[in-house]
Amino acid sequence: MTMAHPQQHEDAVALSLRDLRAGYNGRTVLRGVDLDVPHGTFGAVVGPNGSGKSTLVKAALGLLAATRGSARFFGSPLARVRSRVAYVPQQDAVAEDFPITAVQVVEMGRYPHRGWFRRLTAGDDVAVAEAMEATGVQGLANTPLDELSGGQRQRVFLARALAQRADLLILDEPFTAVDARTEADLLSLLERLCATGVTVLAVHHDLRTVRDRFVYAVLLAGTVVAEGPVGDALSADNLERAYGIAPLAQPATTVEA
Template structure:
């Protein structure tokens, strides 16, 4: 069976201080995977490191058995919304068209075919009517949908998404999870950095638990246990569980 992502002894450091140390894991194909852990655990660092977006101190990363540089066209990425300059003067359609550049290169201009595909991707996330809108004029949830449409436009095989549910309303969150499940139904593999423990069992069929090192990974029903959560979150676990219970009560 093909392995979408294989990581061996991955170590990433900032100013010689390890943020992730000796992480080794393999990700199965066709799964919706949640990457969980406390703040500062290295979740975002992990998905940036495997894509070569930040320097890696040691270790190897393979996408379908080959180095990332040779498989770049197979990978789609949705960064944290806070990391994007939303004041950049461009409209929604142009943002989504950026997802086609991997196939076109930076010299060729998008044709009618690419524009039609970009509009189709916007349709999938419920944003086609906003195609001519400046991205700075969108709400947080709308901006997130646009970046999901850009990822869809890449027509990737494996997707990395950094907290796509952060700061969005309930309707947008449900729309996003439905979209991700559709990708899984098409045979794609999706890895999602996620912070809400309450929805892990509902959303994901596989989890990766990190806290500067690899704690556990596997099917959610087997790995998402109190013992592994305690290893991952330590003393923060009880506070997180109480916060989740309060949030559920408010809803």
């Protein structure tokens, strides 16, 4: 029997996972995942390559069927609160030959509020324009997606999530294709969003950035090794348990996870 989600004030916990298990083709890659991501936190999911970070995100969002366990968002199944949860997929998951312009991608962020077949309102147009400005892609509005660089595309998908004005933003490796300056800009943007009460949960491989900039971390290695305030979750002991080495003690500035 799976553990029940504890009675929570619906806005205290943005994402709650209980005994989540998921995998591919009969192979389990994630098991026994219990997690409570506090609402309003700036959170990262870290762990070695293949530790199940993307799998966790996809299973939580129902993009991959969990083989056991459950996920709740703000105390409810995702279907009940879909407009409150935005997702920025890993860029290699985005079809490059999708015949669509940048602004059309960002407008998709409004569909959870409007439905697919309703015209966008003036309010939707404002949300789209603000999101494109915040991510610096307003000049690319009419450029086809397949003509954008990887970094530009990443900004456009972040703009789509911002346009949704969701309460929880889940991002899978949002900084992989962007340069250091853009990463710093986007991190600041996410921090500002967080300061307005939005929960951010980003899969991120750079442990130093996570330690320096994030507040909350989930450390994964096929299951949750640690979860909580960054300083506690990423303790030397926990990192050693997850990575088999003490990554932050290494001289390199980043550790691929």
